[in-house]
Amino acid sequence: MNFLSLIWLIAAPIIIAIIIMFPHFPNHQVKVRRFAKWFASLHFVYSLLFLAFFDSSLFGMSYEKELTFFGMSWLKSLGISAKFAVDGMTLLFVVLTTFIVLITLFMSKIHIRTKHKLYYSMVFLLEAAILGIFCAKDMFMFFVFWELSLIPLYFLVSQWGNSEARRAAMKFTLASFAANMFLFFGMLILYYYNFAVSNVLTANIETLNMDSNLYPVWFQVMVFVNFLIGFVVRIPFVLFHNWYPDIQSKASAPVNILISGLLLNTGVYGLIRFNMQTFPEIFKMFAPVLMVWGLVNIIYSGGLCVMQTGIKKMISYANISTMGFVMVGLASLNQTGFNGAVFCSIAAAIVFSALYVVISCVVFRTKSTYITALGGLGQVMPKCMYMALIICFAAVGIPFLIMFSPKIMILTGAMLSNLDQQLMVKIAAFIGLCAIAVSTGYIMFFFYKVFCSVLLDQWKKLKDLSPQETAILSAMCLIIIYLGVNPMSVISVYQSVSSIILDVLQV
Amino acid sequence: MTELIDMIKTAYLPEFVIIVFILINMLASVFANPQFYKLSKWVTLFGICLAIASTFNLQIEPEAYAFDGAFLTNIYTVFFKILILICAFFLTLLSRNMIREKRDRAFEYFTVFLSGILFAMCAVSTVDFIGLFLSMEALGLSCYMLLSFTKSPASKQLTFGYLVQGAVVSSLFLVGLSLIYGLCAQVNLGMISLYFANTSSYGSTSQILLTFSLILMICSFLFKLGLVPFSSWLADTFEGANAPIGAFISSVPVLAGFGILAKIFMIFFNYTFTLKIVFAFIAVTTIILGSLSATRQDNLKRLMAYSMSVQSGIMLLGLCVFSVYSLSSVLFYLFCYVFANIGAWAAIILLYNSAKLQNLTDLKGLIYHRPYYVIAFTIVLIALAGLAPTCGFVAKLYIFSAVARSGFVFLPYLIVALLGTVIITYAYWRIIRGMFRRIETDIEIDTHMISSKFILYACALSTVVICIYADKIIQLCQLVAYYM
Numbered sequence: 001m002n003f004l005s006l007i008w009l010i011a012a013p014i015i016i017a018i019i020i021m022f023p024h025f026p027n028h029q030v031k032v033r034r035f036a037k038w039f040a041s042l043h044f045v046y047s048l049l050f051l052a053f054f055d056s057s058l059f060g061m062s063y064e065k066e067l068t069f070f071g072m073s074w075l076k077s078l079g080i081s082a083k084f085a086v087d088g089m090t091l092l093f094v095v096l097t098t099f100i101v102l103i104t105l106f107m108s109k110i111h112i113r114t115k116h117k118l119y120y121s122m123v124f125l126l127e128a129a130i131l132g133i134f135c136a137k138d139m140f141m142f143f144v145f146w147e148l149s150l151i152p153l154y155f156l157v158s159q160w161g162n163s164e165a166r167r168a169a170m171k172f173t174l175a176s177f178a179a180n181m182f183l184f185f186g187m188l189i190l191y192y193y194n195f196a197v198s199n200v201l202t203a204n205i206e207t208l209n210m211d212s213n214l215y216p217v218w219f220q221v222m223v224f225v226n227f228l229i230g231f232v233v234r235i236p237f238v239l240f241h242n243w244y245p246d247i248q249s250k251a252s253a254p255v256n257i258l259i260s261g262l263l264l265n266t267g268v269y270g271l272i273r274f275n276m277q278t279f280p281e282i283f284k285m286f287a288p289v290l291m292v293w294g295l296v297n298i299i300y301s302g303g304l305c306v307m308q309t310g311i312k313k314m315i316s317y318a319n320i321s322t323m324g325f326v327m328v329g330l331a332s333l334n335q336t337g338f339n340g341a342v343f344c345s346i347a348a349a350i351v352f353s354a355l356y357v358v359i360s361c362v363v364f365r366t367k368s369t370y371i372t373a374l375g376g377l378g379q380v381m382p383k384c385m386y387m388a389l390i391i392c393f394a395a396v397g398i399p400f401l402i403m404f405s406p407k408i409m410i411l412t413g414a415m416l417s418n419l420d421q422q423l424m425v426k427i428a429a430f431i432g433l434c435a436i437a438v439s440t441g442y443i444m445f446f447f448y449k450v451f452c453s454v455l456l457d458q459w460k461k462l463k464d465l466s467p468q469e470t471a472i473l474s475a476m477c478l479i480i481i482y483l484g485v486n487p488m489s490v491i492s493v494y495q496s497v498s499s500i501i502l503d504v505l506q507v
Numbered sequence: 508m509t510e511l512i513d514m515i516k517t518a519y520l521p522e523f524v525i526i527v528f529i530l531i532n533m534l535a536s537v538f539a540n541p542q543f544y545k546l547s548k549w550v551t552l553f554g555i556c557l558a559i560a561s562t563f564n565l566q567i568e569p570e571a572y573a574f575d576g577a578f579l580t581n582i583y584t585v586f587f588k589i590l591i592l593i594c595a596f597f598l599t600l601l602s603r604n605m606i607r608e609k610r611d612r613a614f615e616y617f618t619v620f621l622s623g624i625l626f627a628m629c630a631v632s633t634v635d636f637i638g639l640f641l642s643m644e645a646l647g648l649s650c651y652m653l654l655s656f657t658k659s660p661a662s663k664q665l666t667f668g669y670l671v672q673g674a675v676v677s678s679l680f681l682v683g684l685s686l687i688y689g690l691c692a693q694v695n696l697g698m699i700s701l702y703f704a705n706t707s708s709y710g711s712t713s714q715i716l717l718t719f720s721l722i723l724m725i726c727s728f729l730f731k732l733g734l735v736p737f738s739s740w741l742a743d744t745f746e747g748a749n750a751p752i753g754a755f756i757s758s759v760p761v762l763a764g765f766g767i768l769a770k771i772f773m774i775f776f777n778y779t780f781t782l783k784i785v786f787a788f789i790a791v792t793t794i795i796l797g798s799l800s801a802t803r804q805d806n807l808k809r810l811m812a813y814s815m816s817v818q819s820g821i822m823l824l825g826l827c828v829f830s831v832y833s834l835s836s837v838l839f840y841l842f843c844y845v846f847a848n849i850g851a852w853a854a855i856i857l858l859y860n861s862a863k864l865q866n867l868t869d870l871k872g873l874i875y876h877r878p879y880y881v882i883a884f885t886i887v888l889i890a891l892a893g894l895a896p897t898c899g900f901v902a903k904l905y906i907f908s909a910v911a912r913s914g915f916v917f918l919p920y921l922i923v924a925l926l927g928t929v930i931i932t933y934a935y936w937r938i939i940r941g942m943f944r945r946i947e948t949d950i951e952i953d954t955h956m957i958s959s960k961f962i963l964y965a966c967a968l969s970t971v972v973i974c975i976y977a978d979k980i981i982q983l984c985q986l987v988a989y990y991m
Contacts, residue, residue, distance in 0.1 A: 023879075067977050073978075074977070075981070077978055077981050078908070078978075106754050114945075140904060144895040145895075147894060148894075155943075177929045181928070181929055182922075184907075184919060185911075188907055191908060192911045332599060
């Protein structure tokens with residue numbers, strides 16, 4: 001499969017972004033948008049080819065490729081190289097990324113009214129950065145892309161958001177940079193301690209993972225905590241979650257889709273790749289804490305969700321709450337839980353992007369994000385209501401929809417988990433089971449408030465979904481139903497990865 | 508006579524070339540007609556190119572001495588000299604408006620300018636304290652003269668402040684030097700280190716004296732590099748100075764200062780332990796204070812002054828954990844700093860000379876008028892901030908990894924420094940954000956400044972190219988550090 005090169009997969013959006021930004025590129029919005037959509041479609045198909053030719057029975061990385069400049073690898077004398085590779089888990093994230101970007105571009109037409117060139121190039125830059133995060137095989141390349149993703153995000157939020165967006169975006173960018181510095185600090189000391197122990201100067205993630213048992217425990221804990229801070233801000237978890245509702249409520253609708261669909265997965269991926277795979281012993285040690293943290297996340301942000309007055313904030317708290325399940329699944333330290341966690345983060349990306357698509361349709365028509373100002377929209381927008389019903393059911397975890405199997409797997413994993421504090425873990429799993437009820441509560445509360453109750457007079461003339469919106473939403477609903485009926489089609493792709501990771505954990 | 512020629516050929520050629528061109532400029536300033544003022548720039552450029560070419564004629568393996576062993580040439584000094592000369596090349600091209608305003612003094616300007624370059628080069632090469640003091644003082648004098656070259660009252664006042672503070676720290680240097688001389692009756696660096704190697708033991712009187720006098724002497728360098736206890740002159744001086752002079756002060760003395768500081772650290776740090784921690788503390792304080800001040804500036808030149816301070820702080824942090832590895836990282840950082848810093852100053856000069864833009868608020872909406880300037884300026888600022896697709900990232904990665912490598916004592920300093928870099932990133936970000944604002948303004952920019960444009964684009968390009976080919980330059984820096 002020589003035509004499948006990860007470097008082209010990552011470089012193509014960057015090149016397209018530069019082409020769009022070029023001053024001679026036509027500034028006409030239709031031309032820019034068509035160009036962007038065509039490219040995004042091709043890119044999505046290209047990433048699907050990776051999945052089609054992927055051999056999921058293989059253990060380890062595939063499609064490995066190194067970026068060289070006239071035969072020279074980048075920073076060889078520091079042991080840093082621009083290598084890219086994917087395994088089953090990251091390949092799914094890659095395909096998800098290109099898919100969400102495609103959806104976003106189709107939703108952008110009605111919401112983005114100014115500065116089209118900047119918008120489309122920033123979307124592609126963000127896409128490239130996210131793809132780089134998933135594909136980088138080198139710790140510092142990972143970090144480069146990790147930081148690169150913040151810059152387009154700043155522009156996307158600040159330039160097309162509401163009046164307060166600029167301030168929120170600046171706050172978010174600075175806070176993330178500060179969190180990134182902890183990550184960078186952890187990477188630097190890991191890089192050198194590894195050199196001191198094994199006498200090979202390298203930043204290759206696979207090599208670092210293999211040497212992890214050579215370090216003393218206190219050192220591992222130090223690096224682990226630094227990594228945890230870096231990733232937990234991104235996911236986001238309670239205590240570090242403030243930026244997420246803040247930004248989501250101020251950004252424009254397509255950017256909401258991008259953030260919920262692309263950004264949160266990178267945090268989960270980092271948590272798995274670095275915290276879990278590099279420091280299995282410490283992860284085991286911290287697992288009960290993390291599990292409790294996950295539960296707090298589910299319940300606390302679920303509670304906050306009900307109290308919100310804006311629908312965007314409400315859905316973002318629901319999203320945070322769902323990410324809590326991911327942490328519970330990872331912390332249960334068995335294959336069922338792990339598979340559920342990865343699937344859950346993919347499902348959350350799809351479901352919550354779909355919810356943001358619904359919200360963007362509603363907000364575009366009503367120009368209002370306050371839940372008190374909405375109500376009874378189902379009477380005038382029946383198509384939208386039925387689609388939203390499917391998506392909300394999926395978010396709750398109704399059987400045969402996408403979120404059902406991951407949540408059940410996570411809770412089963414937690415129940416069966418072999419951690420030291422047996423009783424506590426069982427209680428935690430039980431609480432998690434109850435938490436599904438909480439999530440049902442808030443999602444249905446959202447649905448009821450927006451689409452059912454009493455229709456206000458000013459909304460009586462609203463139009464239903466346009467054909468394009470219908471197509472997007474029905475495509476997402478089809479995916480939600482298909483993956484709900486056939487979850488093994490996703491899980492089988494990363495089965496080998498999870499068995500590798502859990503072999504190391506030895507639980 | 509043949510001995511003299513031999514000595515010049517093997518050890519002293521670039522300096523000799525520069526001296527010749529200083530004399531040419533000096534004579535021309537007396538005799539030449541002011542309408543040929545443009546000639547001065549080309550003569551100087553030619554001299555600098557010749558000097559760069561002549562460095563390849565030097566005997567650098569293993570090393571060569573001149574003036575009875577007072578002047579050393581090896582790969583380390585040649586590395587610094589080439590960097591200084593590259594700086595000089597760019598700065599000469601940037602001086603267009605300086606000499607256009609004062610046509611009758613164009614040759615005079617380049618005389619002073621070239622003597623600054625000459626003494627910076629000599630300072631890196633000297634191996635005794637007398638030569639070191641003289642060349643640093645002479646470098647400082649040329650800075651004062653360049654600063655007061657335009658006769659605005661404000662610039663005179665600021666120069667005078669700079670001069671007085673410079674005089675104070677120079678006298679501190681002399682006090683420290685006299686203490687050391689009193690102790691071991693030597694001025695040669697090698698001899699002094701030999702003396703301490705033979706006599707000093709941990710906690711002995713001589714060691715305490717050495718530490719004390721070293722602190723006094725290093726104050727002079729802290730002043731030149733804009734580090735914390737002596738950084739009060741920076742912002743005002745830079746604001747009063749013409750932009751090309753600001754570019755000069757923020758690059759040439761920094762290069763010379765770190766060249767010498769590395770040497771002094773290498774020789775004396777074996778005999779003192781606490782100094783490492785003291786300097787790490789100074790470095791981190793500089794990074795935090797400098798970056799916090801930089802975020803509050805509205806004038807581009809003032810911002811660049813604090814930026815220089817922060818960059819020196821980062822380099823000092825790399826230098827004070829002393830190892831071959833960290834030295835090579837500092838060399839690499841200097842290499843990247845030269846291009847990024849001069850590129851940023853070129854943009855500032857371009858904006859000021861073409862449309863009198865010098866405040867951050869003036870830059871609003873610049874992207875609509877000059878997209879290429881803005882993009883090049885952004886790339887250079889990203890390089891200064893140390894973000895991804897430029898050499899700044901590699902430099903920062905390298906220098907901080909050297910600190911991480913040096914042991915757990917420095918880790919608290921490292922994390923504080925990393926957080927400081929976030930703050931300075933915000934300071935640079937304010938410039939970029941202003942330029943990308945959507946406000947439509949009617950800035951009129953004339954674009955006849957080909958040389959400044961050339962430098963801006965060349966520096967922006969080279970920051971990216973250095974990032975791609977960083978490996979080769981890192982290997983070179985490691986070689987240089989190893990030979991040191």
